[in-house]
Every structure is written in C-alpha cells, then in structure tokens.
Amino acid sequence: MNEQYKIGEYEFHTYEEYLAAKEDVKKIDYITKEVDVTDADVAVRLYSLIRNNEIVFHSKIGVSFTWYLTDLLVQHSQNLLAEKRRQEQQAQQGKRLRLAGMVCIAAAAFCLGYYALTLWQEHLDSQEFERLQDMQNLTGHVIRDTFVDDGRGDKYLAKVEEELAKQDAENAKKEKQQKKKKVNRADLEILKQYKTLFQQNNDLAGWLQIDGTQINYPVMQTGKKDSEYYLHHDFDKNKSDRGSLFLDSRNDFVNRDTNLIIYGHNMRDGTMFGDLKNFMQKDYWEKHQRLTFDTIYEKARYKIVAVCLSKVNYGDDYTFRYYNFFNAGSKEDMEAYAANIQQLTVFDQKIDISYGDELLTLSTCNNYTQDGRLFLVAKKE
Numbered sequence: 001m002n003e004q005y006k007i008g009e010y011e012f013h014t015y016e017e018y019l020a021a022k023e024d025v026k027k028i029d030y031i032t033k034e035v036d037v038t039d040a041d042v043a044v045r046l047y048s049l050i051r052n053n054e055i056v057f058h059s060k061i062g063v064s065f066t067w068y069l070t071d072l073l074v075q076h077s078q079n080l081l082a083e084k085r086r087q088e089q090q091a092q093q094g095k096r097l098r099l100a101g102m103v104c105i106a107a108a109a110f111c112l113g114y115y116a117l118t119l120w121q122e123h124l125d126s127q128e129f130e131r132l133q134d135m136q137n138l139t140g141h142v143i144r145d146t147f148v149d150d151g152r153g154d155k156y157l158a159k160v161e162e163e164l165a166k167q168d169a170e171n172a173k174k175e176k177q178q179k180k181k182k183v184n185r186a187d188l189e190i191l192k193q194y195k196t197l198f199q200q201n202n203d204l205a206g207w208l209q210i211d212g213t214q215i216n217y218p219v220m221q222t223g224k225k226d227s228e229y230y231l232h233h234d235f236d237k238n239k240s241d242r243g244s245l246f247l248d249s250r251n252d253f254v255n256r257d258t259n260l261i262i263y264g265h266n267m268r269d270g271t272m273f274g275d276l277k278n279f280m281q282k283d284y285w286e287k288h289q290r291l292t293f294d295t296i297y298e299k300a301r302y303k304i305v306a307v308c309l310s311k312v313n314y315g316d317d318y319t320f321r322y323y324n325f326f327n328a329g330s331k332e333d334m335e336a337y338a339a340n341i342q343q344l345t346v347f348d349q350k351i352d353i354s355y356g357d358e359l360l361t362l363s364t365c366n367n368y369t370q371d372g373r374l375f376l377v378a379k380k381e
Helices: 015-034 040-051 060-091 095-125 153-178 192-200 274-280 282-287 331-344
Strands: 005-007 010-012 204-210 216-220 245-247 259-263 290-295 301-311 359-365 372-380
Touching: 005 015, 010 015, 015 060, 015 331, 040 060, 192 204, 204 245, 274 282, 274 301, 274 372, 301 331
Parallel strands: 216 245, 259 359
Antiparallel strands: 005 010, 204 216, 204 290, 245 259, 290 301, 301 372, 359 372
C-alpha cells in the first residue's frame, strides 16, 4: 500500500505537511479563478502581497506558485524590451528620444528584474523546493501559459485579498476555539474508587476494561524522561516481564487530547494486551466492541471502530506513524488520520470517526512482520 502523501508530483513526509499543501492549493485555485495572473500588473501586486506576508503559503507548492509568478515577470520584462526596441526602430527618432527610451527600458527591466532576482535568491535558499512545471497536477485544472483576458484584472485583487483575509481570520478563530481554557489538575477530584490506588501509586492515570476479555487493569503514566518505565514494572514498581498498561507520556488526559494511546505487552497467556490478537477474528471483534476506560477523574465508554496492523518506522521511512497522532486541529487533520487508518485495517470496513470524536488507541506488538504492531482504535460514546 502507498502510505506517502502526494499532490500531483509533490510528495510529503507527514500528514501535517500534506494538509498545509492542500490549504495552499485552495488559495492558488481561488486566486487563479479570480484574476489573470499573467497580467504583469496583477503578477507584481500578487508578488508584493506574498513578500509582505499578506498572502501566506506554508508548503513547497506555495513557493512554487510564487516562482511561477516570477517567471511571468521575467517574461513580461523580455517582452517589454522587445516592444521598446521595435518602437525605436519604427519611430527612428532623434538621439535624445532614443536615449530616453533606453532609460525607460532599463528602469522597467530593473524593476521587474528586481522582483525576479529577490525570489531567485529565496529559491536558492530553499533547496528542497522544486520549480512548478505542471500546475494541472496540483489543482485539477490547468494554469495555462496564456489566459483569456476577461476584463476582471486588477479590480478583483481587492476581492482576492478580502477573501484570503477572511479565510485566515476563520482559521485563527478555529484555533482560538480549540485552545480551551486549561483545567488545573489540582482543582479536580479523584473518583472515589481510585483514591486508594492513587495513594499507593500516584502514576495511576486510569483503568481499562474490555468486556468479555482478560483486559481489566490499571493504566499508568510517567513523565517523558522515563516514558517506558512501566514496560518492565508492575503497579507496585517491581520489575516484571509483564509490565503494566501505560499511557503515552506525551498524552494529556486531563485537558484531553483527541487521541489517547495505551501500550501493553502481547503476553502469550493472554494477560496484559495478549487478548488483543483475538480481535483479528471478525466474529470476535463484533462480539467485543465495547470497552471502558476511566481516567482517575472521569468515567467513559468507548466502541472499537478499527482493528489495524502496522509497524514501527525508523529514520527515513516516511510512512504513517499511528503512534504519533494525538490531536486533530481541524476537520482536515481528522480526515487525513482516518484515511491512513483505513489503509491499515484488518477488515474491509469504513472507519466511522469524524472531527470532534474523542479516540482511544490500544497498541501492542505483533509478529506478522519485523517490528510489527497491532492496534485498536475506539471512539468515545
């Protein structure tokens, strides 16, 4: 399966880069529909807006579009020089007039060349960015070398700027809404049934139980400095081959992340996450879809919506890493995550998750391949 993110000829290493590129494509599509970018005045103004960060791109596609604008400016500069020379030859005016014409040409060439030279330097500084050659692969329509002039021209640039500003404002509003006021853990009260356990070990994060299985254990969490402590220690902090179930140290279960990830050993006797392998049988999964995961502050029920196989990826292996997904900042983030999970499912099913869902991932080892992983995705009911 192809797990790389691609738009046209462009490949992206992470779904964050892919989403940023998709946003840039939307902006480029909107601009090219509203104005004739081949008009020199329009191209100069667009370039100025980009230079002044009034139009902002966040991916190599956006940079390539800016480079495309520069190509247009250079071409216009060359056309201007040729036209001026033709006019000089036809007019056969005096020496003074010819000199004035040359000064005008030089000034025009300098102004347009300045834009091209500035962006060329930026292009050199961005060695990973490729020159835009075929915009058809990017937006589903062709940005042609020549456009029909429909008379809209520069007057529509104001509309473009207004619309892009509106989009940026909406994005900022969404980000602000997502940044909820953080809950102070000290203000929360631990649930009664977990108070005694928490006093015994304050690494306790919650309790996981899957109906009809052996999975009925406390879930621990440590800081990032010793994130895998409970891989080889039990609840009482004694060394143990079974270890304990533990929550990813990067997770925040108080100010809840979109996706909480719990790890555990795949024990042969079925303890810890040993029973998860049974979920690769569809009949078993259909009969054991409900689970409970209480944090020490809140009770919650979940439904298992996906059974997946993956592996741990290293170095330059730019495949999807399910264990690095914690938060969906937008609908697009969640859609990208769901699309990746869809490719990893054991069963032929549509993944029933959407933006706003709170997810829980249970992860364990599986020997179907080297560094293989079996993981279940559940959503809060």
